[in-house]
């Protein structure tokens with residue numbers, strides 16, 4: 001029955017399909033050029049050359065040295081390495097025992113911080129955020145300490161799309177000589193990720209959010225700061241001794257290709273998606289009563305729309321959207337079946353009767369104006385239904 005309904009994907013913040021150009025770049029590295037980059041012989045040298053080319057392309061986009069690029073297996077792993085690696089190292093090198101993070105971090109940051117608090121007795125302090133989920137740099141200035149191991153603030157939020165003033169936060173961290181990490185996993189698809197202008201010491205990305213493969217990421221680690229990083233995965237000396245394990249060459253090639261395409265085509269992509277998104281937001285807010293746009297109205301990802309509907313069961317709404325052929329999300333992808341309101345929506349001050357009715361609609365390069373129109377015409381009906389069945 002469902003097969004006859006046209007499927008419309010509006011969940012590009014959860015993941016994106018692989019760009020065909022990326023797939024083409026990856027293919028030779030599965031069978032023809034399959035060597036281990038650590039091997040001495042010709043096969044190894046070919047693989048190593050490809051690996052170092054990929055590292056250089058990534059460094060060009062991030063505006064850093066290739067030796068500051070650490071390839072990992074996900075955006076989550078990059079965040080883990082930045083937090084755990086820095087917290088453990090800074091405790092040894094300068095008795096630092098304090099982590100300063102925002103309350104709207106992805107779980108890859110917030111749960112890592114929680115584990116560090118529980119197992120390592122590291123004090124984790126949450127920064128305040130405004131009603132859009134944005135961090136005020138002055139609040140960082142007020143809370144940063146000489147014993148702060150790391151400040152970690154998400155660049156662009158996955159649930160509500162808000163963009164944080166990373167450059168300004170970074171300037172404050174610099175003044176105090178404390179490293180700043182930013183989770184740029186969501187941001188890298190649409191925002192500049194130049195680590196010099198951003199004033200960051202660590203930056204995490206993951207390829208599958210920008211039309212690259214799943215299961216590969218990068219941690220940028222500034223030279224001076226990265227010396228103070230304890231590896232999580234120990235073993236061989238790969239990735240400058242900071243991340244053991246034979247590198248996944250095809251996926252790394254895929255990440256580098258996808259990132260370069262994202263950088264080169266950034267303006268076009270934003271110009272295409274932003275008007276579609278703006279139209280969608282305007283229509284939804286106009287057509288559906290008791291609706292709030294979550295996240296910042298302007299400082300937000302150009303493909304990202306997120307709402308809460310008063311007294312609506314968000315999960316029921318997602319299911320009825322799915323039945324109608326629309327793939328959306330209520331927040332972060334792994335939240336299905338969770339009856340608790342999202343931590344992010346709670347942090348921006350929404351009460352339960354609002355926060356449980358959340359919907360995230362994220363557009364991408366496969367989205368057409370026609371798809372958005374179809375969505376706009378069906379959503380008011382489904383929200384109305386989800387409201388009736390709940391009361």
Ligand SMILES: *Cc1c(COP(=O)(O)O)cnc(C)c1O
Pocket residue numbers: 013073074075076077106108154156157158183184185186205206207208209215216217
């Ligand atoms: C998707 C996402 C992650 C996790 O990245 P994976 O590569 O899926 O592990 C981390 N942070 C943000 C903001 C994300 O959107």
